[in-house]
Amino acid sequence: MTDSTKRPVYVQELISQVLEIRRTGVGANGTLVTFNRKRKKRAVVRANRRTAITPxxxxxxxxxxxxxxxxxxxxxxxxxxxxxxxxxxxxxxTDTGEMIRQLFLALKRQE
Structure with missing residues (x-):
């Protein structure tokens, strides 16, 4: 440990050992070890407020x-x-089916 931060310092041997334990799932004493996996970040889509429509x-x-x-x-x-x-x-x-029917007829009249 360092004196100023009181945080542990890992040498290359310990880092290699930890990575091997994570890879195999077997601890240094032979027991099974599970680690929490990081969640993938989901892309946040932000709608343009001027053209946004209610959901x-x-x-x-x-x-x-x-x-x-x-x-x-x-x-x-x-x-x-x-x-x-x-x-x-x-x-x-208004019923969605009725809207589709009316809009279909309106579009056909425009053609």
Whole structure:
């Protein structure tokens, strides 16, 4: 131990021994040793606040986009957001299936 910090100092022999114990899982006295593994850090995605949509609305729009694409339409999120705002200004209580139907008809009329 060092006197100034009172922290242990490990020489190369001890470091090698500890690494071997970690690798094999068998301690210096022959018993099994388990170590806690570090968790992988998850990437934090930060949404742009100016264009952020509430999570419930975003999930609904994802479902609408998927529904329209399964009907053979090539639509983007911005197109769907504009159409939803135009046709369903109070879309909180509107059935998603009905929204997909109405938006499909509106997009077909535009073509």
């Amino acid at each position: 419930a609305r975003d999930a609904d729009q994802t479902e609408i986009i998927t529904g329209l694409q399964s009907l053979g339409l090539d639509v983007t999120g911005s197109q769907v957001a504009a159409l939803v705002a135009e046709h369903f200004p109070n879309s909180a209580n």
